Amino acid sequence: MITGHRGAAALAPENTLAGIKKAVASGIKWIEIDVQLSADNIPVIIHDRTVQRCTNGQGRVGDLNLGELKALDAGSWFAAEFAGETIPTLEEALLACQKYDLNMNLEIKTYCEEAVKPLVDKVIETVGTINFPIEKLLFSSFSAIALAQCQSLYPDVRRGFITETKSADMLEELKPLALYSLHIDHRILDEVLATSIKDTGLKLMIWTLNDPTKIDKYTAWGVDNIITDKPNAF
Ligand code: G3P
Ligand code: MG
Numbered sequence: 001m002i003t004g005h006r007g008a009a010a011l012a013p014e015n016t017l018a019g020i021k022k023a024v025a026s027g028i029k030w031i032e033i034d035v036q037l038s039a040d041n042i043p044v045i046i047h048d049r050t051v052q053r054c055t056n057g058q059g060r061v062g063d064l065n066l067g068e069l070k071a072l073d074a075g076s077w078f079a080a081e082f083a084g085e086t087i088p089t090l091e092e093a094l095l096a097c098q099k100y101d102l103n104m105n106l107e108i109k110t111y112c113e114e115a116v117k118p119l120v121d122k123v124i125e126t127v128g129t130i131n132f133p134i135e136k137l138l139f140s141s142f143s144a145i146a147l148a149q150c151q152s153l154y155p156d157v158r159r160g161f162i163t164e165t166k167s168a169d170m171l172e173e174l175k176p177l178a179l180y181s182l183h184i185d186h187r188i189l190d191e192v193l194a195t196s197i198k199d200t201g202l203k204l205m206i207w208t209l210n211d212p213t214k215i216d217k218y219t220a221w222g223v224d225n226i227i228t229d230k231p232n233a234f
Pocket of ligand 1: 005032034140184207227
């Protein structure tokens with residue numbers, strides 16, 4: 001399987017509805033997007049802790065309310081043709097995935113520990129409000145705390161742990177989370193580690209691979225899902 005990273009980050013401004021449309025046009029069935037809370041507790045789709053890199057605004061996402069975030073241009077920084085693109089709410093992104101029959105890998109971004117509980121609460125509330133098909137949803141996070149909360153509040157939605165490090169006891173330590181998948185930085189994956197992950201029964205995902213000539217190597221190691229900025233090239 002191929003997943004469009006942040007929508008389709010090489011083809012459209014990341015984490016926007018335009019990116020989701022590019023993923024659809026590439027013919028793929030999965031997207032990955034990042035969620036955080038606005039100051040007024042609305043889950044919004046944006047990667048960084050601040051809005052500077054991907055909008056024409058300034059400040060922390062968590063210090064701006066939805067109205068302030070929605071007033072920003074989240075497209076022009078990428079290319080003029082995307083001027084006027086906005087930061088989507090989680091609700092808008094879920095509705096887009098429903099419309100296009102896409103699976104959503106929703107990365108729960110946790111820049112500080114206090115933010116985890118309110119974020120997971122609101123994410124789960126929003127998914128419930130939309131009545132999004134849970135078989136098309138995967139919660140992922142670098143935060144084991146966030147995933148444990150997902151597990152306790154909404155155990156039926158699959159969970160994936162994201163990592164950019166590896167340790168001998170990682171797989172043992174993760175067992176209580178009853179994960180569906182492990183999402184690992186492709187640069188630290190080798191065949192031995194891939195085999196040990198697959199032997200536990202976990203699905204194996206890698207990020208962020210943008211060179212399609214490496215597909216065969218990773219699929220031979222048992223990789224189930226490749227997260228890429230360039231879904232069209234895959
Ligand atoms: O979900 C995998 C990948 O998105 C994790 O890193 O920083 O791109 O959110 P990042
Ligand atoms: Mg991400």
